[in-house]
Amino acid sequence: MTGLWVVVGPLVAALVGLCLGGRGRRWIGPVAVLGAVAALAAGLALAARQPWQDPVVSDGLRGAWVVLPLSTVVDGLAVTVALMVAVVALLVQIYSTAYMRDEPRYATYAAFISLFTAAMLAVVVAGDLLLLVIGWEVMGLCSYVLIGQNWEDPAARAAAVKAFLVTKTGDVGFVVGVIVLIASTGSLLLGDAVAAASNVTSTATVVTLLLLMGVVGKSAQFPLHAWLPDAMAGPSPVSALIHAATMVAAGIYVVARTFPMWQAAPVTLSVMVVIACLTMLGAALAALVQTDLKRVLAWSTVSQLAYMLAALAVGSEQAAVFHLVSHAFFKALLFLCAGAVIHSVGSTLMSEMGGLRRSMPVTSATMAIALLSLAGVPVLSGFFSKESVLVAAERAAEGDAVVGAWAGWAVLATSLVTIAVTAAYATRVWLRTFAGRYRGGGQPHEAPVAMRWPLVLLAVPAAVFGFTGLVASWFPTWSWPSATTAMDPEALPPAPLTTVLSVLLVAAGASVIARRWRSDPAGDPTPPDGPFASSAQSGFGWDAVYEAVAVRPFTAVTGLTSAVDDRLIGRTVQRVGELTNTLGAGVQKAHRGLVQKALTAALTVTVLGLVVVAVAVST
Amino acid sequence: MHALYPLLVSALLFGVGIYGVLARRNAILVLMSVEIMLNAANLALVTFDVALDDPTHAGQSLSVFVITIAAAEIGLGLAIVLLVFRLRQTIAVDDLHDLGEGRSDDLTKSRP
DSSP states (O other): OOTTHHHHHHHHHHHHHHHHTTSOHHHHHHHHHHHHHHHHHHHHHHHHHOOTTSOEEEOOEEOSSOEEOOOEEESHHHHHHHHHHHHHHHHHHHHHHHHTTTOTTHHHHHHHHHHHHHHHHHHHHBOBHHHHHHHHHHHHHHHHHHHTTTTTSHHHHHHHHHHHHHHHHHHHHHHHHHHHHHHHHOOOBHHHHHHHHHTOHHHHHHHHHHHHHHHHHHTTOTTSOTHHHHGGGSOHHHHHIIIIISTHHHHHHHHHHTHHHHHTOHHHHHHHHHHHHHHHHHHHHHHHTOSBHHHHHHHHHHHHHHHHHHHHHTTOHHHHHHHHHHHHHHHHHHHHHHHHHHHHHSOOBGGGOOOHHHHOHHHHHHHHHHHHHHHTOTTSHHHHHHHHHHHHHHHHHTTOSTTOHHHHHHHHHHHHHHHHHHHHHHHHHHHHHTSSOOOSSSOOOOOOHHHHHHHHHHHHHHHHGGGGGTSTTTHHHHTOOOTTSOOOTTSSSOOHHHHHHHHHHHHHHHHHHHHHHHHOTTSOSSOSOSHHHHHHHTTTTHHHHHIIIIIHHHHHHHHHHHHIIIIIIIHHHHHHHHHHHHHHHHHHTTOSSOHHHHHHHHHHHHHHHHHHHHHHHHO | OOTHHHHHHHHHHHHHHHHHHHHOOBHHHHHHHHHHHHHHHHHHHHHHHHHHTOTTOHHHHHHHHHHHHHHHHHHHHHHHHHHHHHHHSOOBGGGOOTTSSSOHHHHHHHOO
8 A cells, every 4th residue: 555545635635625616615624624534544544554664665656658656655754744744634624614614715725724734745655756845845835825825914925925935945955955866876766865875975965955955944944944933924723734744844854754864964963953953042032022922832833843953963863753743733732722712812912812711711721731741841742752852962962973972962951941941931821821811802702612622632642642752662663764773762761860950940931930920910921122032022133134135135136137128128129119110200201102203213213323334334 | 217217216205205104194194105105115126126137026026015015004004094083083193192101181182
């Protein structure tokens, strides 16, 4: 059974949804949900059939006339991530049936969510580089369309264009990297190409550095991170999907998928360590001072993805994938809860929320689980997955990684500081949104059933998924990609020292915010004024760098091109035309339809010509 | 007889024809002038035929062709003049300049 079966369901749902368009409104929701159900069923069928350690490579589709080289690899890693994607996509689709019920463009929205899911699943099961690039690029398109869902809003249009351009900037490197990989190894198959590239350090370094551009763009890491907070202009379920299951997860997944190649390139890993450390702490600080609920969550996604990138850089793809899946559950839950809150309050600003604990009991309970998980409070899944990253960093600090001990220390120190900041902003979100007194003007109400149940269902893995990392035969074995290297049973369970440290830091971060809040329950614990806070709120002014590096040179070049086109080429053409007209008008005067005058002129000229010739001949 | 005399007559006839074609306003007179020019050419052809003692008499043969063509041409030409007169009540060639450029105002003037 080829891995393509998981793609078929959502793809068909997307095509049917796009064909339905505005017609048959009743069928749009069921079709979209069924597509996601089909993906989940196919994922479970693959899971049931695979002996875990052996990857199943299938050759692609061979028909009578066509051979589509869409081969797939189905192993533990692919099935684990595919199941996570299918679960999140299904719950997002169910949630959307209620959240987007009054939306006039619900049909295209649901179809593109399905297409997005299909593209992500294609990346997950991709066994050749062609399928990988196809899925990767289709995701870029879907993110553009979905972020721009409310295109009447100029901010949504700008955010969609920004997301597209920024991720495409990275994708240029990604595609070039794939081409270099194919050219240097001579293989289109992912497994062969990666194995061949892993043996040559120079190839591995060039290819991974190029691929890293795409990964940084898709997974919103520094310096291509700024599209993700702006992408909040899209509807909340879209954010849940982008931030949890698709898009940002794709970057991390591709690195985990091709991990042997990255292990052979210490230079790339060093770059990744720097990027991850900068992004991790910077994004967490930016999240601390945001006033918009969804922007807090967006910056937190950027920060959490940096944990995964750091885990990959210090040599533990197990920890990265563990945190990827656990983060997907609690972050999808956070965004769906935020959607419920926004749906109920009618605003995304936390200054107009507060006290929602009483009016929205289910949402507040599930949001509490998700926030505790995000903060890394023990026994929730976020705690275990974050601990696994710390364990990986600790091992690297002991000299256990390709990249060197300094990287381990850097990741360890930054992660610990970020844990305190994460706890602080998670506490702030809770206190500003659910605790205290309601500050808005509306009548907040609990979310409808179709929105409530996905929250409850997602809260279960967000709370208990972490335990699967403790037993070696559970998550570590399920998600192990292949038999190339031995699986490490001790990689995921927490280590005592880091546990104590991180718990203390969580308590410290949370208590600082809680104390400041208690002195002024109506105010913001981290007011966004002051030089540092206002800079952090705008993402440390990074947009200005884009403006200076990309936008202004580009507009200068386009201005120059336009000027040359208009002034030089355009005016030359115009002048030539005018000259022809002037000459024509001069000649026109001789053509007045008077045959006799014309004949007289012709005769005169002829006679004079003959005379001249005769004179010339005679002399 | 010396060939100069008939050639001189021919040249005079041709000059009269050219003057008529270029100077007369009446279309019928213009056509007649064209006939005079053709006949001047005929006279020259016959003169050269005799003067050069051409055994094939190409000059005489050619002048027979010219006479035939001239008859056909004057038939067509007079028919056109007749139609123009029916349409415009005039056959003054100066007024028939609709195909010319830049004097479209005259077009309506010359119409009945």
